[in-house]
Amino acid sequence: MDTALRSRAADVFGWDLRPEQETVVDAVLSGRDALAVMPTGSGKSAIYQVAGLALDGPIVVVSPLVALQEDQVVGLEDHPEAPRAVTINATRARRDLDEAWGAVEAGGARYVFLAPEQLAKDDVVDRLRAAGVALVTVDEAHCVSSWGHDFRPDYLVLGEVVERLGRPPVLAMTATGSSPVRAEVVERLGMRDPLVLATGFDRPELRLEVVRHSDADAKRDALVEQVAGLEGDGIVYVATRAETLVYADELVEAGRRAKPYHAGLRVRDREAVHHAFRDGDVDVVVATSAFGMGIDKPDVRFVVHADVPESVDAYYQEVGRAGRDGEPALATMHYRAEDLGLRRFFASGSPRPASLRAVFDAVPADGPLARSDLAAASGLSARTAGRAANALVDAGALSDERDGLVRVPGGPEHADDAARAASERAADRERIEESRIAMIRRYAETDECRRQFLLGYFGDELPEPCGNCDSCSSGSAAxxxxxxxxxxxxxxxxxxxxxxxxxxxxxxxxxxxxxxxxxxxxxxxxxxxxxxxxxxxxxxx
CATH class of the missing domain: 2.40.10 (Thrombin, subunit H)
Incomplete structure (x- = not known):
């Protein structure tokens, strides 16, 4: 990175980038695609923010959660000299959206945050293309991988969207990208000769613990007692929305300033909890995984799981919210083997064959069908049609092209065959999710060094036990x-x-x-x- 940009980054943001961050900045400024796999808290966002100081044109940042988008905007606004940032999402009032688009089109907004579903809209893509996008940044890029733990079908459109935007450089970022996930991110996003930089997954400041239970009530009592006695701010993850209320109430009775958080709350209520936690007015958030990607708070001192997560990937993503300031932090899982049944229930499910057939028949054999026309052409709701289309794309029966959905040459010719292919693919996915559940069970029940287990899962081995987990403390790891x-x-x-x-x-x-x-x-x-x-x-x- 040249001296002028290094000085500008220091003046605007107060940052001195690390060599690996500068390497990725240099790649995207030279027009090269890049995939950055770095631990939570390692400064991935600084890469596109600094690149934005040198690029001429808006930086599109695709982010899966409104809370995370708003966090990034607030973070940029904390630096008065930073270029302007705006969000474009379904929660914004019409007047606010018009004002944001006006800033983009006038060249007054450098960073444009939006969710992937916004990019499924032709008018959004057209307006961005006209604005001359200089860089597309895909945050939480593991969501694009069907092998990833947090696969989001809306991310499947991004490769085609990049082409429609005039093929600017692509920067993909994730904290949990094992080798198979990295390979598919590159493929799905259509990345060309990308720089792939993986700095390792270790977070040595996190102490890892598992507490085993046989009784559900005793587990809840133990968690409440533990969290009531911990110092600092933290997050308690639970499996269901109902449990967010139960645990939050019990923690309040135990003297903690706790609030529940889940996707069923109204947007303004979720935002209020998020902001109160960030500003220090709430010190414990009891949340489902909906709170997983929206955290940008450096001084979280503990992450406690009341239930076994769906996978090692999800677990490491969630505990990575603690200790982002580099100071010691605690990650405790309260584990009861019977809770795995709930995770198996969550891992199942696929679109109905009738929906798959309807969507496949709606796509002409000799031409594209715009996604915006899919619901009307198939007779399904937009949500059902989109889900079925994504399953057919994932199975290789349909393809997302620049002009819309098309049937894959050499692929299924009849709707029954396409639906069968998609159902078989969904069955593969369920087997993969079952295997992830088996791996999180191994983690919870192992006597090995927990950090060695976690890093090995991601293909990042640790030669010796870490000395900072319960297995190491008990001596069983040795x-x-x-x-x-x-x-x-x-x-x-x-x-x-x-x-x-x-x-x-x-x-x-x-x-x-x-x-x-x-x-x-x-x-x-x-x-x-x-x-x-x-x-x-x-x-x-």
């Missing part, structure tokens, strides 16, 4: 096998392999006696090295 890379010579991390039944896969981590592989059709599988070698279960490809 006596257990862990993902330490001891068999990397034979089965290196990220190696492509093939299994006779499960097909292609990627080696994620190795231990003394086993290795973990992510298979595209079956999810995570842990295999005994003796079986792999004696029965030749895997072949390097």
């Amino acid at each position: 006596e257990s096998h862990a993902a330490n890379g001891s068999s990397d010579d034979s089965w290196p991390t990220d190696a492509a392999v093939e299994h006779a039944e499960w097909g292609r896969g990627t080696v994620m981590s190795t231990e003394d006696d086993r290795l973990t592989v992510f298979f595209e059709s079956a999810g995570y599988r842990t295999l005994a090295l003796a079986d792999v070698e004696e029965r030749q279960l895997l072949e390097r490809v």
Whole structure:
């Protein structure tokens, strides 16, 4: 990064970027796509914000949550010399939207924050293209990957949208991108020769603990007692909306300033909780995963899970909200094996075959159908039609092109075949989600170093136990096998392999006696090295 931009970043934001941040800034300023995989709190947002000081034209920032968009805007407004930022989303009043668009079109707004569903609207894309977009930034980019833990079908349109915007450089950012997820992000976004920079997943300042329970009431009592005695601000994650109210009430009775937060609250009520937590007026938020990506508060001292999360990916994303200032923080999971049944329920579900058939038949065999016309053409609600279309795109029966949805050449010709392909793909996804649930169970029940387990899951091995988890404190980590890379010579991390039944896969981590592989059709599988070698279960490809 040149000296002038480095000085400007210091003057405007007060930042001295780290070398890895500067490397990504240099890439996008030279017109190259980039994928930045960096831990929560490592300053990913600074990359596009500093790039915006040097680019001529608006920076589109695609972000999945309104709360996160507004947090970023407030953060920019805290720097008076920073270029202006605006949000464009469905919660804004018409007058506010008109004013934001006016600023974009007049060149007065440099950063434009919006959700991916906004980019499914032709008029939004057309107005942005006319404004001359200089960079498209995709925040929480793991949402675009069907193998990712937080797959969001709305993200599937982004690759086609980038082309319609005139193909500006693309910057994708995520904190939890394992090797298979990174590969699919690059593919789905149509990234061209991207710089891929992964700085590692370790957050050594987080202490990792799991408390096991056999009784639901005892678990709730233990959590309330723990959180009531913790110092500082924190988040309690629960599985259901009802539990946000129950735990928040009990924590208030225990003397904490606690508020519930879930997606069913009115937008202004969610915003009020979010702002109160950020400003220090609330010190504990009891939330569902709806609060997961909207946190930009550096001094969160603890994240406590009342229920087992849906996956290791989701867990690490959520505990990553703590200790973003680099100071010690605590991550505790209160675990009861029976709670896994609820996660299996959440992991199931796919569009109905009738909806899939209706959407496939609505797309002409010889031309495109604009997504904006999909609901009327299929006779379905916009939400149902969009969900079915995304499932058909994910299955390879339809494709998102510049002019709309088209049937894939060589793909299914009949609606029944397309619906079957989409249902089979959904079944694959359920198997993958089941495998993720199995991995979070392994994490909760392991005697190994928890940090070694977590980093191994993401393909980022730690040679020695961390010394900052309950397994290390109890001494069990020193006596257990862990993902330490001891068999990397034979089965290196990220190696492509093939299994006779499960097909292609990627080696994620190795231990003394086993290795973990992510298979595209079956999810995570842990295999005994003796079986792999004696029965030749895997072949390097």
